[in-house]
Amino acid sequence: MDLTSDTPAPPLLRKACCVCGSDSSPRVATLPGTRTQRDFALRYCAGCGFAWVENPWTDFATVYDEAYYLGKGSDPLVNYVDELTNPHTIRRLEWRGILQWADDTRAALAGNRGNPGAPLRWLDFGCGNGGLVRHVQSAGADRWEIDGFEEGWAAGFGRQNGIGILTREELDAKRGTYDLVTAIEVLEHTVDPHETLREIRAMLRPGGRFLFTTGNLAPYTSNIPAWGYVRPEIHVSYYEPRSLARLLSETGFEPLPAAYAPGHTSIIAYKVLKNLRLNTLSYWMHLVPWPVLSRILNAKMGIFAHPTAVAK
Numbered sequence: 517m518d519l520t521s522d523t524p525a526p527p528l529l530r531k532a533c534c535v536c537g538s539d540s541s542p543r544v545a546t547l548p549g550t551r552t553q554r555d556f557a558l559r560y561c562a563g564c565g566f567a568w569v570e571n572p573w574t575d576f577a578t579v580y581d582e583a584y585y586l587g588k589g590s591d592p593l594v595n596y597v598d599e600l601t602n603p604h605t606i607r608r609l610e611w612r613g614i615l616q617w618a619d620d621t622r623a624a625l626a627g628n629r630g631n632p633g634a635p636l637r638w639l640d641f642g643c644g645n646g647g648l649v650r651h652v653q654s655a656g657a658d659r660w661e662i663d664g665f666e667e668g669w670a671a672g673f674g675r676q677n678g679i680g681i682l683t684r685e686e687l688d689a690k691r692g693t694y695d696l697v698t699a700i701e702v703l704e705h706t707v708d709p710h711e712t713l714r715e716i717r718a719m720l721r722p723g724g725r726f727l728f729t730t731g732n733l734a735p736y737t738s739n740i741p742a743w744g745y746v747r748p749e750i751h752v753s754y755y756e757p758r759s760l761a762r763l764l765s766e767t768g769f770e771p772l773p774a775a776y777a778p779g780h781t782s783i784i785a786y787k788v789l790k791n792l793r794l795n796t797l798s799y800w801m802h803l804v805p806w807p808v809l810s811r812i813l814n815a816k817m818g819i820f821a822h823p824t825a826v827a828k
């Protein structure tokens with residue numbers, strides 16, 4: 517590489533399927549960006565169940581700038597700054613649900629670690645400004661030691677708010693030490709799923725667990741552009757459960773069958789309210805029969821149909 521050149525790197529073009537390598541997957545749509553003047557081509561591999569943006573926007577410092585985290589960027593449904601500073605946003609439902617889901621894995625994790633009383637080590641990979649990290653440090657401190665990892669503007673904002681977010685160097689020093697890694701709405705942002713999953717696997721000890729959320733493409737394959745989750749400037753990789761099972765198997769994990777776990781009700785409640793753009797927790801929200809409604813939505817949309825995984 518010529519480091520003295522000012523010529524920008526050529527744009528990334530992903531013509532072949534990132535999961536199975538097939539180069540015969542058709543373009544299914546061309547979609548305009550909302551912040552850029554560019555069009556984005558979407559391809560779908562029916563062979564393995566994966567869709568992706570062929571020409572992703574890779575100027576990550578611009579994609580994930582302050583405007584993005586304020587909900588003025590490519591995803592108007594997020595406002596990470598408000599969520600961190602305002603104690604009454606619906607995001608708390610998600611944090612609570614993720615902690616419950618993590619707690620549900622504790623018995624298995626503590627058992628195979630041989631020291632059931634000690635707090636377990638948890639990494640939130642792609643933690644944004646660290647809202648979940650802070651929640652677990654306050655509500656789960658007796659049983660979890662949690663770190664977050666993030667880069668860019670969000671990491672700086674989290675640190676300004678007193679949340680310890682690991683740098684890349686600090687993360688590298690902790691490889692192989694975690695019992696649990698979470699990646700909440702991370703995998704849809706990655707342009708190289710194998711690389712990201714290998715990186716996550718490297719952070720876990722053998723027998724450690726990996727829990728994640730990302731959209732499930734399966735119910736939408738006949739009309740992918742109509743899926744509200746498709747935001748080609750930021751969501752560049754879309755998975756069916758079978759493509760994730762394959763990716764996990766190829767990156768050092770044993771995929772585990774999907775199951776409706778404690779905490780999923782609360783996470784789905786958060787997703788519903790977010791999509792209704794109801795940002796502030798209100799009393800009536802406790803009157804909604806979430807346990808029933810969440811299971812119905814989960815059955816219809818496969819929200820938690822993706823596998824989880826154990827590090828081999």
Ligand SMILES: [Zn+2]
Pocket residue numbers: 533534535536537538561562563564565566
């Ligand atoms: Zn494929």
